[in-house]
Amino acid sequence: MTEPWPADEGARRADALFRRAFGGAPDGVWSAPGRVNLIGEHTDHNGGLCLPVAIGHRAYVALRARKDGSVRVVSAQHPGDRPATLAAPITPARAAAEPGWPAYVFGVAAMLRARLAGTDPTADAHPPAAVPGADITVDSCVPQGAGLSSSAALECAAACALADAAGADIGDPSLRRALVDATRTAENEVVGVPSGAMDQSAALLASAGHALLLDCGDGLATPVPFDVAALSASLLIIDTRTTHALVDGGYATRRAECAAAERALGVRNLSGAVDADVAGLADPLLRARARHVLTENARVRAFVRELASTTPSAQRLGALLDASHASLRDDFAVSTRELDLAATAAREAGAFGARMVGAGFGGAVLALGPDGDAARIAARVTVAFRAAGLPAPACYPAQASAPAGRER
Numbered sequence: 001m002t003e004p005w006p007a008d009e010g011a012r013r014a015d016a017l018f019r020r021a022f023g024g025a026p027d028g029v030w031s032a033p034g035r036v037n038l039i040g041e042h043t044d045h046n047g048g049l050c051l052p053v054a055i056g057h058r059a060y061v062a063l064r065a066r067k068d069g070s071v072r073v074v075s076a077q078h079p080g081d082r083p084a085t086l087a088a089p090i091t092p093a094r095a096a097a098e099p100g101w102p103a104y105v106f107g108v109a110a111m112l113r114a115r116l117a118g119t120d121p122t123a124d125a126h127p128p129a130a131v132p133g134a135d136i137t138v139d140s141c142v143p144q145g146a147g148l149s150s151s152a153a154l155e156c157a158a159a160c161a162l163a164d165a166a167g168a169d170i171g172d173p174s175l176r177r178a179l180v181d182a183t184r185t186a187e188n189e190v191v192g193v194p195s196g197a198m199d200q201s202a203a204l205l206a207s208a209g210h211a212l213l214l215d216c217g218d219g220l221a222t223p224v225p226f227d228v229a230a231l232s233a234s235l236l237i238i239d240t241r242t243t244h245a246l247v248d249g250g251y252a253t254r255r256a257e258c259a260a261a262e263r264a265l266g267v268r269n270l271s272g273a274v275d276a277d278v279a280g281l282a283d284p285l286l287r288a289r290a291r292h293v294l295t296e297n298a299r300v301r302a303f304v305r306e307l308a309s310t311t312p313s314a315q316r317l318g319a320l321l322d323a324s325h326a327s328l329r330d331d332f333a334v335s336t337r338e339l340d341l342a343a344t345a346a347r348e349a350g351a352f353g354a355r356m357v358g359a360g361f362g363g364a365v366l367a368l369g370p371d372g373d374a375a376r377i378a379a380r381v382t383v384a385f386r387a388a389g390l391p392a393p394a395c396y397p398a399q400a401s402a403p404a405g406r407e408r
């Protein structure tokens, strides 16, 4: 199992890399978490509900402001690279022309410049803030491409660092909502990944000991107490290390199928459809896709109700995870042999429930197990993978952790 770094270790790493790469001390260190979605999969792009938690694995960013307006960035995860540099003026178009991972950081800088400086008339009203140029180093224990949203962790840590350096109050909830919008837009328009706002919302708006109920229809974000210790439970993420690419054909096909079901039902998004109308859809494939969205929204509501009850039960929460997995496998058809095996093996090892998380076609499984059992379940799943001739999965313990903020 790969534990997250303690916060002081992450901050020390980003700080030390800064001194090596740029010389002298940074102005500060900021961090942002990866996330895992407890329940509510493939509902975000259908105007539905999801329930992410921020996890303990975080990206750490050290920053020192520059007067010349340019941005330089180095990442410990790309040790061979010389600092990537984008000279002023930092604009979304110029950031988008940069190849590779630095576009994530340049994109955030460009979007913040446009929005916090008040030059974007569609942005929320904020005191105009002059986002400076910056030297930035990154070190992160969020695994990349495992579906834990290393990209949003990087974007949101950089956004907090730049906004703080600009003199904005990064504790202000309305500023945080503006950062969600800016970082998501950077990922969509600069990097070119057509993702929803779940990852950035979790990184910036979640809180320790809570999940974040997101209504992707109206954009409302509500904290929901989620205390795994009080449930005598633990969370385990099992990354099957099989391909996970949001831009692959399977994801696009599902989106197109949902759009076709919306047209057939005459609704603006599937979450607004009625059960009886979905049951009456002539095309069995569209019927199954729509049914997943409606039943998954219902499972998110049931999960939240269970958490809010006087005696929440890990068994009942686990049963909802199992039902979510079955629906993603059978109705939405996005599971794989590896994901099914990880979920089944986790249950056989004593988990209350387990489900694939993320878009599917590979990626990770989330298991809710008895307290103190995460390592044992991880070991049992690894044995099952070996027996099936599959490479060992990567396992991460998860806790509902703190949102993005300043470390030092």
Ligand code: ADP
Residues within 6 Å of the ligand: 059, 075, 076, 077, 078, 100, 101, 104, 138, 139, 140, 143, 144, 145, 146, 147, 148, 149, 150, 151, 152, 154, 193
């Ligand atoms: P996920 O967000 O699920 O981990 P993505 O494909 O959305 O997967 O994002 C992974 C990409 O984000 C990486 O390929 C890289 O470009 C960028 N990235 C994430 N973390 C870092 C990091 N610490 N340093 C440099 N780039 C990073």
Ligand code: MG
Residues within 6 Å of the ligand: 149, 150, 151, 152, 199
């Ligand atoms: Mg991502």
